[in-house]
Amino acid sequence: MSVGTLVAVSVGQPRPIPGMRAKTGIYKEPVQGPVEIKTLGIAEDAVLDTRHHGGRDQAIYVYFQDDYDWWTGELGYAPEPGLFGENLTIAGTTSAETAIGDRFAIGDTLLEVTYYRQPCVTFSAKMGDPRWLKRFQRANRPGAYCRVLAEGTVTAGMDVRITPYAGERVTVSELMALDGKDIPLDFIRRAVTTPIREKTRFKYETRLASLF
Template sequence: MGNLRAVCIGKAERIEGFSPLTGINKRPAPGPVAIGREGIAQDAILDRKHHGGFDQAIYVYFQADYDWWAGELGYAPEPGLFGENLVIEGPASADTAIGDRFRIGECLLEVTYHRTPCMTFAAKMGDKFWARRFHRANRPGAYCRVLQPGTVESGLAVELIPYEGERITVSDLMAFDVTKDIPLDFMRRAVTTPIREKTRFKYETRLADLF
């Protein structure tokens, strides 16, 4: 059992020194927020190629990982700093697997993938080496699809429902971001999980090309 620390929403804004509009600047909402199949309607998602959609409707970050970052950054990160929609106390990235589910009130989320750091994230953090630093930390948080819409707010209990199949953690996946040499056994295991369809297609295509 965990706890929902914050629900964060962003609007279209510009980051100093970075020209594209972005919704990465997310701030805690003061009251209940409705989560639909494609996420939070009021939340700005501008780069639809890499963010949003049914398989990445909600981005979750974990307070346990933020606690670790506090030591690295020299200050305690406030909810929304990494552009997440939900901050959950209880789990951590290293223990969160594809297919794990979070029940928050009537809302049911399912983990589909990890977050990959990008130039927008680096601009947000004011560090041109941030993507490398975030990747090295291997605490990516989790993208989720919405299996059951519902209304959530900070303070609600979060029930973790572990996936009973192959345990492919978001940290396992992030470790392969910088290499094309992904073990065949790992890809075979990954496609048995409810991983996002984009990655499923990539892995299944690679496996099919070998035979």
């Protein structure tokens, strides 16, 4: 186990997407004071595209300060917490080190990593860069979606106890690197032994079942 820091807790309200009709909850701002994390996330946080975001397996999106530090050189400015639409900004680890099943304990709150963040056109619109999807993909620093194993209240500045998953180490960066590719069967067999999100588990197990 290692110990990191909760840099910020960010929530968003519905806002228009530049050049699009729909509204989005991706515009997140750090908040002061305690915030309750429930099974389905933060009650005050807007999740509008429920097809791709939210739900039990993607209740909380975490981005890592160490990855933001890398982006500082790429963007030419230091990203503020919440820029990428994350709920929690954590210092002390990176996407490359974070695997499915890793756990983040913050006070009484316990989160478990389930998947990586896939960039979308809304993200590109927010960043004002039509090439952002490819740029974010190439960087391979996606951050992590988490399910809530234990509800609790968190505040920026709290310690984050990071417990690595004891089984197969399938990192969120590994998953992102395979996005859009024919996923090797040996990788699928590794992944289904982890607590990966149920949507992906069903897809992987269906593919394995089709071999017999």
